[in-house]
Amino acid sequence: MMQIPEPRRIGPVTVTDFVRYQGASGDMNPIHHDTEFARRAGFDSPFAVGMWPAGLLASYATDWLGPENIRSFRIRFAEQIWPGDELELTAELGESSAEDGTELVEVALTCTRIGGGVAVRAWARFATEEVSA
Numbered sequence: 001m002m003q004i005p006e007p008r009r010i011g012p013v014t015v016t017d018f019v020r021y022q023g024a025s026g027d028m029n030p031i032h033h034d035t036e037f038a039r040r041a042g043f044d045s046p047f048a049v050g051m052w053p054a055g056l057l058a059s060y061a062t063d064w065l066g067p068e069n070i071r072s073f074r075i076r077f078a079e080q081i082w083p084g085d086e087l088e089l090t091a092e093l094g095e096s097s098a099e100d101g102t103e104l105v106e107v108a109l110t111c112t113r114i115g116g117g118v119a120v121r122a123w124a125r126f127a128t129e130e131v132s133a
Contacts, residue, residue, distance in 0.1 A: 047083075
């Protein structure tokens with residue numbers, strides 16, 4: 001039986017974490033790093049680019065099941081992530097199936113703000129092995 005990885009903790013996160021992601025992604029929207037800009041937009045501080053925690057979940061899953069095995073990945077944003085937040089990444093196994101001679105497993109992934117709510121949910125499908133005929 002496939003073992004679920006231990007939860008992964010990240011943080012407390014900083015604006016520097018957000019900026020690092022922004023530089024890598026090319027998304028330099030100042031709402032994610034400029035405090036005054038964020039305040040003028042009605043927020044208390046900058047907040048994470050949503051794709052950053054989505055990427056954290058993808059890395060968590062591919063560290064477990066291998067990047068060569070991912071077949072699909074979808075995400076749903078729920079809450080913003082703020083400087084000082086601590087995050088916990090978790091995984092749950094779902095249904096298995098076979099497709100084109102390959103065993104597939106569904107995985108549900110969650111990025112939770114510790115002391116807050118769920119920030120991002122993701123669902124992925126991974127190949128786990130070839131099915132013998």
